[in-house]
Amino acid sequence: MKKLGFLFFFITVLSSCEKYATERIQEKSVSPFIFELPAWAPKPVIPEDNPLTFEKVELGKMLFQDKILSKNNDLSCSSCHNKNLAFSQNIALPKGDENAIGFRNSPSLINTVYNKNFFKDGGVKSLELQVLVPLETHFEFNLSVAEAVERLKNNEFYNSAFYEVFGNEPDVFGLTRAIAAYERTLVDFSTKYDKVIFEKTADFTMEELIGFNLFKANCVSCHNGINFTNQQYYNTGFNENISDLGRFRITRDSSDIGKFKTPNLRNVAITFPYMHDGRINTLEEVIEHYSIREEVGSKSELKPMKFNADQKQQLIAFLKTLTSSKYVN
Amino acid sequence: MKRGYFFILSLLVLGFFNSCKQGCTDNLAINFDENAKKSDGSCLYSLPELNLKFNLIFKGENLDFNSFYADYQNRDIAVETFRFYISDVTLIESNGTEYVLSEVELVDFSEEDTLWLNEFTFKYPPDKNFTKIKFGLGLNPTLNNSDPSVFEFNNPLSIYPGMYWVWATKYIFAKVEGKIDANQDGTADQAFFYHVGLDKYYQNVDPITINISTILGKQDALNLGIDVMDLFNQPSDTINYKIDGQTHTDDNEALAERFLVNLSNSFKVID
Numbered sequence: 001m002k003k004l005g006f007l008f009f010f011i012t013v014l015s016s017c018e019k020y021a022t023e024r025i026q027e028k029s030v031s032p033f034i035f036e037l038p039a040w041a042p043k044p045v046i047p048e049d050n051p052l053t054f055e056k057v058e059l060g061k062m063l064f065q066d067k068i069l070s071k072n073n074d075l076s077c078s079s080c081h082n083k084n085l086a087f088s089q090n091i092a093l094p095k096g097d098e099n100a101i102g103f104r105n106s107p108s109l110i111n112t113v114y115n116k117n118f119f120k121d122g123g124v125k126s127l128e129l130q131v132l133v134p135l136e137t138h139f140e141f142n143l144s145v146a147e148a149v150e151r152l153k154n155n156e157f158y159n160s161a162f163y164e165v166f167g168n169e170p171d172v173f174g175l176t177r178a179i180a181a182y183e184r185t186l187v188d189f190s191t192k193y194d195k196v197i198f199e200k201t202a203d204f205t206m207e208e209l210i211g212f213n214l215f216k217a218n219c220v221s222c223h224n225g226i227n228f229t230n231q232q233y234y235n236t237g238f239n240e241n242i243s244d245l246g247r248f249r250i251t252r253d254s255s256d257i258g259k260f261k262t263p264n265l266r267n268v269a270i271t272f273p274y275m276h277d278g279r280i281n282t283l284e285e286v287i288e289h290y291s292i293r294e295e296v297g298s299k300s301e302l303k304p305m306k307f308n309a310d311q312k313q314q315l316i317a318f319l320k321t322l323t324s325s326k327y328v329n
Numbered sequence: 330m331k332r333g334y335f336f337i338l339s340l341l342v343l344g345f346f347n348s349c350k351q352g353c354t355d356n357l358a359i360n361f362d363e364n365a366k367k368s369d370g371s372c373l374y375s376l377p378e379l380n381l382k383f384n385l386i387f388k389g390e391n392l393d394f395n396s397f398y399a400d401y402q403n404r405d406i407a408v409e410t411f412r413f414y415i416s417d418v419t420l421i422e423s424n425g426t427e428y429v430l431s432e433v434e435l436v437d438f439s440e441e442d443t444l445w446l447n448e449f450t451f452k453y454p455p456d457k458n459f460t461k462i463k464f465g466l467g468l469n470p471t472l473n474n475s476d477p478s479v480f481e482f483n484n485p486l487s488i489y490p491g492m493y494w495v496w497a498t499k500y501i502f503a504k505v506e507g508k509i510d511a512n513q514d515g516t517a518d519q520a521f522f523y524h525v526g527l528d529k530y531y532q533n534v535d536p537i538t539i540n541i542s543t544i545l546g547k548q549d550a551l552n553l554g555i556d557v558m559d560l561f562n563q564p565s566d567t568i569n570y571k572i573d574g575q576t577h578t579d580d581n582e583a584l585a586e587r588f589l590v591n592l593s594n595s596f597k598v599i600d
Contacts, residue, residue, distance in 0.1 A: 049479065119496070123496055123497045123498060124495075124496065124497075124498050125498050126476065126498075128476070128478055129476060129477075129478065129495070129498050132477075132478070132488065132493075132495040133495045133496055135495075136495050137495070137496070144491070145488045145489065146482075146489055171481075171482070172477075172478045172482075172487070172488050172489075173478050173479060175478075176478045177478075249497070249579055250497055252527065252529075252579075252582065
């Protein structure tokens with residue numbers, strides 16, 4: 001009898017002795033967010049622990065634009081991801097807390113929902129975790145997650161909004177889910193390219209068409225897919241004499257030194273300057289780089305493409321067809 | 330008169346029953362009855378517990394944070410942060426059977442008001458004779474791949490302990506920081522810090538010999554010490570923190586590995 005009593009107690013204790021709270025997936029908001037996508041566009045994959053709801057996306061949008069998440073209340077996500085520039089920025093390197101200079105150019109966020117991982121070195125594996133990077137990085141928002149969450153708890157509006165969306169007070173789970181949810185909705189397929197290729201409602205000019213053919217012949221081994229990126233990493237010859245080791249920083253594989261992720265080319269004409277550190281100001285200079293890049297002494301994986309002057313202009317004409325109708329002057 | 334007899338008789342009966350009161354007579358039981366004279370088999374026992382405490386010491390003495398201590402080269406050093414993950418904390422019986430106490434813990438020696446401690450209590454089964462304890466230093470690759478934003482604030486894997494590299498989505502296995510007063514003039518002139526991690530540097534600490542026999546209701550204590558001087562002066566590798574004193578791992582990977590190896594070799598059972 002004594003043993004039975006003990007056995008019951010033993011089983012009860014062992015089965016309930018989960019020492020720490022486990023992972024949390026909870027939702028309260030119930031209005032599903034519906035993507036307005038053309039039929040030909042790939043269906044975004046939404047993580048199970050962050051279903052898209054209208055309320056959550058709205059909350060994420062407010063957080064994205066709110067300076068409450070920066071140490072000195074002077075920066076928001078939209079400071080470096082300007083809606084009018086396809087959620088990018090037209091300076092080489094972003095300015096963070098107390099004008100600290102970042103070390104990589106701010107990318108466009110359009111169609112980021114299709115990315116497998118994030119940042120130019122691919123070091124962050126989800127949009128949710130991406131939210132933590134600018135928050136905690138000293139040369140960006142420079143604010144600890146704990147303090148950010150406290151600020152939101154002490155803000156009447158956000159406290160109420162988090163209860164509305166997640167059913168509890170602000171926390172890091174809700175903060176990361178809300179902003180990631182909003183970023184996933186930044187989808188656009190309204191370019192001339194889309195109209196010509198997928199919708200058959202427009203035609204390229206002759207110059208654009210020749211540029212498209214040049215692009216297919218020379219660029220698509222890396223710039224392919226719906227967003228013109230294979231999401232792989234390459235050293236394209238821009239890594240001499242700088243400290244940013246690119247993909248190596250994540251993999252610690254010496255063959256990855258100086259490699260950066262192939263960028264999305266949608267809206268490329270308006271998301272200047274270019275390259276991982278914004279060192280090139282114009283598309284003309286970018287194409288010139290790929291045109292004359294010599295292999296001698298370079299770690300570049302690319303062969304010089306030797307475009308002539310006309311071809312450069314034709315390529316640029318094509319690349320301009322990748323600008324969303326929202327941003328075409 | 331009759332009433333008086335009845336009263337005395339009642340007292341005698343009560344006294345008789347009280348002197349023979351049955352109940353749980355084992356003081357290790359959770360329902361121990363100090364008045365019980367005879368066991369009735371009703372004892373209930375909590376599981377035995379192990380109190381595992383990590384101790385930070387300096388040349389054999391307890392170390393106080395932020396206080397300077399003289400090292401072997403007549404320099405003073407002070408420790409300001411000392412925090413590390415242990416995972417798969419496992420006791421091993423004499424016959425080799427293993428019993429996992431915990432999947433992960435964050436050991437934190439700081440004296441600040443934090444949620445994380447250097448002392449943990451685990452329940453474990455009775456009637457066992459554990460002869461070794463083993464654990465990993467850092468997080469095994471599965472744990473290291475966790476998403477910190479899904480854990481509540483009091484979970485060691487949450488973002489809150491400041492043990493996560495957001496840019497790499499990986500955890501910092503150990504974070505040790507301090508300062509050096511090279512000429513012992515009372516003023517720190519150099520900082521040292523070791524922020525170390527990466528899957529490939531996860532260390533399996535060699536099993537440490539212990540001797541614990543578990544008994545229902547009994548609590549045992551196990552004190553493991555890390556002597557800061559031993560940490561930097563291992564027989565296989567001496568780390569001169571004045572020269573090799575700073576790594577975020579990605580900027581000095583070799584030093585990060587050396588530090589983790591040395592730390593993994595520094596755990597000792599202390600009284």
